[in-house]
Amino acid sequence: MYGGGNTFEGIKTDSVAQEDPQKLAAFEARIARGEKIEPTDWMPQLYRKQLIRMIEQHAHSEIIGALPEGTWITRAPGFKRKMSLMAKVQDEVGHGQLLYSAAETLGKSREEMIDDLISGKSKYSNIFNYPTFTWADCCFISWLVDAGAIVNQLANAKGSYGPYCRALDRICAEESFHLKYGHHCVIYLAAGSPKQRAMFQEALNRWWPPMMHFFGPSDKISVHTEVLMKWKVKMGTNDDMRNQFLDMYVPKILELGFTIPDPKLKKNPDTGRWDYTEPDWDEFKRVINGDGPCNKERLEVRRIAEERGKWVREALKTSKTAYVTPLA
Amino acid sequence: MKSLDPRVNRLPVPGTPGKITPKIPLDQFGSYEVFVQPKEGKPFQHEGIVHAPNLEMAFVLAKEAFTRRFTCVSLYVTDTRDVFVSPLTDADKNAYDMISDEGVKGNDSYEIYHLAKRGKQHVHAGVVTAGSPEEAMWKARQTLNTKQVFNIWAVKTSNIRKTGEGETILWDTLPEKKFRDAADYKGGDKLKEFLERNKS
């Protein structure tokens, strides 16, 4: 899972002007025909760079996203929920693996990506910097954060880079399980005791603001964004994704009798789009830059895992194998 | 570090927070390509990669990474360096038209994979006997259906770690794992009952 609003690097647009015009035209024609780009095809530097960044952020989000849910495995209510949640978290880590592989085909090694995550150089979805206080928080993630991720992932699966699309096809298939599981969990809380209902309502109140942040701030339509859209790297604006999410899930939340903590939230009949209180983008920026409730813990847990696994990797190391760039 | 998760609070803290201890060279494992057979009678297709210290571990990791939620009847892995790759073509250019060299002749068995559609997976196309990947592709051109392919892979059969006979039981327990099954999360009845109850 991951949020849109990828922080694309502000590369000077003249970097595109430096590319071979003939090759660039052939590349753009291929994308316009709806064909995919494969790792050995010629591609502009900007395309490569932004894709690495986007796929890498997505991979990190899967890995870090497993932490706030994973913490509830031992405390999930009942054996069945424990098994289900464990399987779901394993899926998320698996998604990270698939995505790292896709990014590797573009020339950045997995080790570099993991190092950049731990050192804070690479970002991941902001929403995972918030804590899961209760079981209901965990259910909110399983159902609604995954739902948001699916909106993004389905859009990106229609993008132009072959290895990323193939990874996303597998991921989306698994996410549909997560959505069913998450909805199931929340239905049971909704249909449960007043205490269970209150527990989910509180979780909803806590998670709504980060959920609105999840899709990123409104895009400033720049030449840069236009190029990324033309190249099918970015598949829709952040506002489009947010609207799609609200369209699909607000009715489902209300159906269960919960209240969404935003008095301004309603669909505007004139525009066909949702009106809402503008999310607090200062908080978003503050958290993404490291000052959220759990940023330090998330990265420390990753770093400790890396350090503690070191002796295993060293014990298994052999000169008979070699790291090479994956084929497809 | 103070966490809501007691397990995190118990973690030992090696090294320096925020810093990675420099790694030894070769800390990265090798790359292995993973092929999955989705159903009995269907051809194997390429699914992705795993990194592993050897072929055997690659097989185990591939089983975890690629065959959890899906029906899968067989799996195999091979070192990425053992895959011989043809040029990638497009439009109406056939990758087989780029194969001009017959290479070294011999009697080894080679597996051939085709990319029939750009953006899709490489799918197993057949087996040929040859002495080199070049000859394998040359022969594949004569014996396999090679109408329009965009990319060809050739792998020596002996370099592939296949699922052995008796190992397919790895996937036999999957149907018993109900928590991996979407059918186990039907909330419809519970939801209906809840909505009825709310109406009255």
Ligand SMILES: [Fe+2]
């Ligand atoms: Fe998720």
Ligand SMILES: [Fe+2]
């Ligand atoms: Fe995921």
Ligand SMILES: [Fe+2]
């Ligand atoms: Fe998920």
